[in-house]
Amino acid sequence: MQYPRQQTTEQPIQEKSYLSNFSTKLSPFLVANTGTLVFLFIWWLVTALGIIQAVLLPTPIATFSSLWAGITSGDLLLDFWLTLYRTLYAFVIASILGIPLGLLLGANEKLYKSFEFLIDFFRSTPATAMFPLFLVVFGIGDFSKVAVAAFAGALVVFFNVAYGVMNTRKTRIMAAKVMGVPKWRVFVDVIFFETLPQTFIGLRTAVSLTLVVIIVAEMFVGSTNGMGQRIIDAQQVFDMPGMYASIIATGVMGYGLNQFFLLTENKFIHWKGQ
Amino acid sequence: MVSKLGVDIEVTGLTKYLGEKVLYENFDLKIARGKITCIFGPNGCGKSTLLNMMAGLLTPDAGQMRFGTEVRSSGRTKTIQKKGQKSSTNNSRNESPVKIGYVFQNYRDALFPWLRAAENIEYPLLSAGLSRLQRKARVETLIHQFDVGFDLSRYPYELSGGQQQLVSIMRALSTQPNILFLDEPFSALDYEATLAIRDKLQEVFTATGVTIVMISHDLEEAVYLADHILLLTKRPTRLAERVVFEAQRPRTLKTLSEPAFVSTKAHSLEVFRREAS
Ligand SMILES: Nc1ncnc2c1ncn2[C@@H]1O[C@H](COP(=O)(O)OP(=O)(O)OP(=O)(O)O)[C@@H](O)[C@H]1O
Numbered sequence: 001m002q003y004p005r006q007q008t009t010e011q012p013i014q015e016k017s018y019l020s021n022f023s024t025k026l027s028p029f030l031v032a033n034t035g036t037l038v039f040l041f042i043w044w045l046v047t048a049l050g051i052i053q054a055v056l057l058p059t060p061i062a063t064f065s066s067l068w069a070g071i072t073s074g075d076l077l078l079d080f081w082l083t084l085y086r087t088l089y090a091f092v093i094a095s096i097l098g099i100p101l102g103l104l105l106g107a108n109e110k111l112y113k114s115f116e117f118l119i120d121f122f123r124s125t126p127a128t129a130m131f132p133l134f135l136v137v138f139g140i141g142d143f144s145k146v147a148v149a150a151f152a153g154a155l156v157v158f159f160n161v162a163y164g165v166m167n168t169r170k171t172r173i174m175a176a177k178v179m180g181v182p183k184w185r186v187f188v189d190v191i192f193f194e195t196l197p198q199t200f201i202g203l204r205t206a207v208s209l210t211l212v213v214i215i216v217a218e219m220f221v222g223s224t225n226g227m228g229q230r231i232i233d234a235q236q237v238f239d240m241p242g243m244y245a246s247i248i249a250t251g252v253m254g255y256g257l258n259q260f261f262l263l264t265e266n267k268f269i270h271w272k273g274q
Numbered sequence: 275m276v277s278k279l280g281v282d283i284e285v286t287g288l289t290k291y292l293g294e295k296v297l298y299e300n301f302d303l304k305i306a307r308g309k310i311t312c313i314f315g316p317n318g319c320g321k322s323t324l325l326n327m328m329a330g331l332l333t334p335d336a337g338q339m340r341f342g343t344e345v346r347s348s349g350r351t352k353t354i355q356k357k358g359q360k361s362s363t364n365n366s367r368n369e370s371p372v373k374i375g376y377v378f379q380n381y382r383d384a385l386f387p388w389l390r391a392a393e394n395i396e397y398p399l400l401s402a403g404l405s406r407l408q409r410k411a412r413v414e415t416l417i418h419q420f421d422v423g424f425d426l427s428r429y430p431y432e433l434s435g436g437q438q439q440l441v442s443i444m445r446a447l448s449t450q451p452n453i454l455f456l457d458e459p460f461s462a463l464d465y466e467a468t469l470a471i472r473d474k475l476q477e478v479f480t481a482t483g484v485t486i487v488m489i490s491h492d493l494e495e496a497v498y499l500a501d502h503i504l505l506l507t508k509r510p511t512r513l514a515e516r517v518v519f520e521a522q523r524p525r526t527l528k529t530l531s532e533p534a535f536v537s538t539k540a541h542s543l544e545v546f547r548r549e550a551s
């Protein structure tokens with residue numbers, strides 16, 4: 001009875017050491033990016049074998065050299081910065097509007113209830129449906145695009161902050177109250193911090209959303225620059241490598257923004273999930 | 275001079291409804307100054323509600339509460355006028371209000387996880403207007419009093435449950451309150467941590483003479499710590515009996531086998547069985 005049992009306990013140990021050998025042989029970079037490399041390889045394979053026509057999908061090499069050309073000539077970089085600038089501009093407005101409003105309405109449940117329908121309605125309305133309205137109000141200039149994006153972002157920030165405030169655990173607020181801490185300090189020292197994790201979720205969602213709205217606005221609302229306009233322009237003249245290069249650059253922007261917020265969040269809200 | 279800190283509490287005509295149902299009706303209670311009073315009663319009889327009303331976190335539907343010379347009724351606070359004293363505004367400025375410390379059952383939800391343990395303990399002193407140096411000194415005193423052996427520069431979530439609850443108690447005591455309320459402070463802790471913190475609490479009590487009111491769901495623990503055990507009935511809640519247990523302090527594990535302890539516990543259990551069913 002004992003002999004076979006010993007055998008079974010030895011097997012997993014062998015497997016484990018084999019696995020750890022395997023993973024130490026590969027650098028951590030390769031482990032984390034195997035999927036990406038496989039994807040790039042398939043892309044290359046598909047274009048090299050001519051399975052998909054070059055008018056639809058250029059080779060990775062053509063795409064990345066177009067990206068490189070765009071960067072070195074500086075015109076892609078200019079569009080990149082313009083889009084980033086508009087996105088961040090909209091995001092900052094969204095935060096400045098959304099956070100205080102969220103705190104205010106979250107803390108006054110009656111006030112929130114009276115606005116609940118309106119909030120839900122506008123949250124469910126696609127922001128892009130507002131373009132014509134904002135064009136009328138703010139004119140055809142740059143700011144109307146930023147304003148629509150800011151509007152959409154502010155709603156997301158506002159909703160998340162208000163939700164966070166309304167769902168704060170009552171114990172910490174009670175703890176502060178019983179210490180005789182004045183009401184405004186309870187708000188600043190406790191409720192604000194309690195809400196931070198939810199606020200960050202709102203901010204992260206908002207920055208992604210403002211980017212989407214800005215790109216769409218640049219594509220279709222009479223723009224002469226920006227990544228959205230660049231993508232559409234490349235498509236119009238069938239510059240496929242250029243189009244793909246611009247899409248990748250936009251993706252890099254979105255990914256970068258998201259990573260930036262995740263990193264800040266993890267550093268700043270160290271107690272999250274504890 | 276020992277019980278210079280603690281004040282007595284008197285609750286009169288307390289009434290509290292929960293929707294349609296009566297929780298307390300015309301409820302009277304006296305809590306002696308500088309003693310440990312344990313509250314024991316059936317589940318849901320309103321022990322936490324009572325403590326929260328006394329701490330000013332919940333408003334009663336009617337009734338009056340007095341803490342030392344300070345009277346609170348329906349949210350208002352005033353100090354009892356003594357003859358020969360001037361206007362009440364003058365008076366209340368001179369006399370510092372009664373300070374209350376509160377320890378919650380769930381330390382995880384009660385400590386501030388964005389502050390380090392030491393900052394948590396200092397926090398009540400911040401709004402009391404103490405300088406940085408004074409706050410540091412106070413924390414040092416508490417560290418000595420509680421003989422803290424772990425690093426208070428850690429965040430609460432980096433500490434064990436027992437350590438976190440100890441930090442909670444230190445935070446509650448940092449302002450040198452006149453009254454310390456504890457709502458089942460040990461129920462989320464393991465046995466070892468409970469024993470250790472229980473005895474530290476007793477030590478600090480002996481040293482400071484703060485009035486302690488503690489809810490316990492463990493009769494042995496209640497009798498072990500208490501001078502007075504308040505046995506409550508099921509709803510509508512009344513005071514079934516006030517049991518007095520006057521064994522010497524510090525009480526130790528030996529106390530648990532003394533005849534006086536055994537008979538007090540047995541008597542309390544009998545009253546509880548009768549009133550809770
Ligand atoms: N927010 C609330 N709304 C309505 N009823 C409540 C609320 N909170 C508590 N109750 C009820 O009030 C009664 C007293 O609650 P309380 O928490 O004071 O009891 P307790 O004696 O502390 O109970 P336990 O031993 O479980 O801690 C319970 O019956 C509970 O169901």
Ligand SMILES: [Mg+2]
Pocket residue numbers: 321322323457
């Ligand atoms: Mg309770």
